[in-house]
Amino acid sequence: MEFARASSVFNAMEPIVVSFFEEHILPNYSLKCGCDKCATDIIVLTLNHLKPQYTSTQAGQAYIKALYMNPQMQSDILQELTRSLQIVESKPQHQLAE
Template sequence: MIFSRDLSILNAMEPIVSNLFEDNYVKTGALKCDCEKCQIDIILLTLNHVAPHYTSSQTGEAYIKALYQEPQLQSDILREITNAVKVIAERPNH
């Protein structure tokens, strides 16, 4: 199957995880190492442990983001971010 370049495929979890990570760890200075490589590794490790939610439209992205305004779902993602922060702090890739 060949995809048209007119349509984009987005994992809507990427901006959700990135924003929660930024707000709860980067801005607060809570990271042992705050280099860009460690930050990306934390986001990637987190994304590997949360279910992806793919969409090809802004409407779909908005719907998924609205779902993740629920405190329990945000808490679940924060738990995964915290686990990733611990792993990367113990074994940084640099």
């Protein structure tokens, strides 16, 4: 069975969580590991804990901006990001360099 990807639909939380990670987490926390795997794991874990906010590509930018500016949303995202980074740092899934 084939599932067609609905390319005009996406989770608005994705770009928001990535922005928050880059703008609020990276400058303010000294992460134990700065590898791509750990950064991706933190973002994935955060997205899995936050309620998705699906939108269409057409309505996308305005919708994302409204969510991004919402104080309750900002606090939820920061709280989840902080929790996720603690989980990832306590149990990193990256390949250790030899």
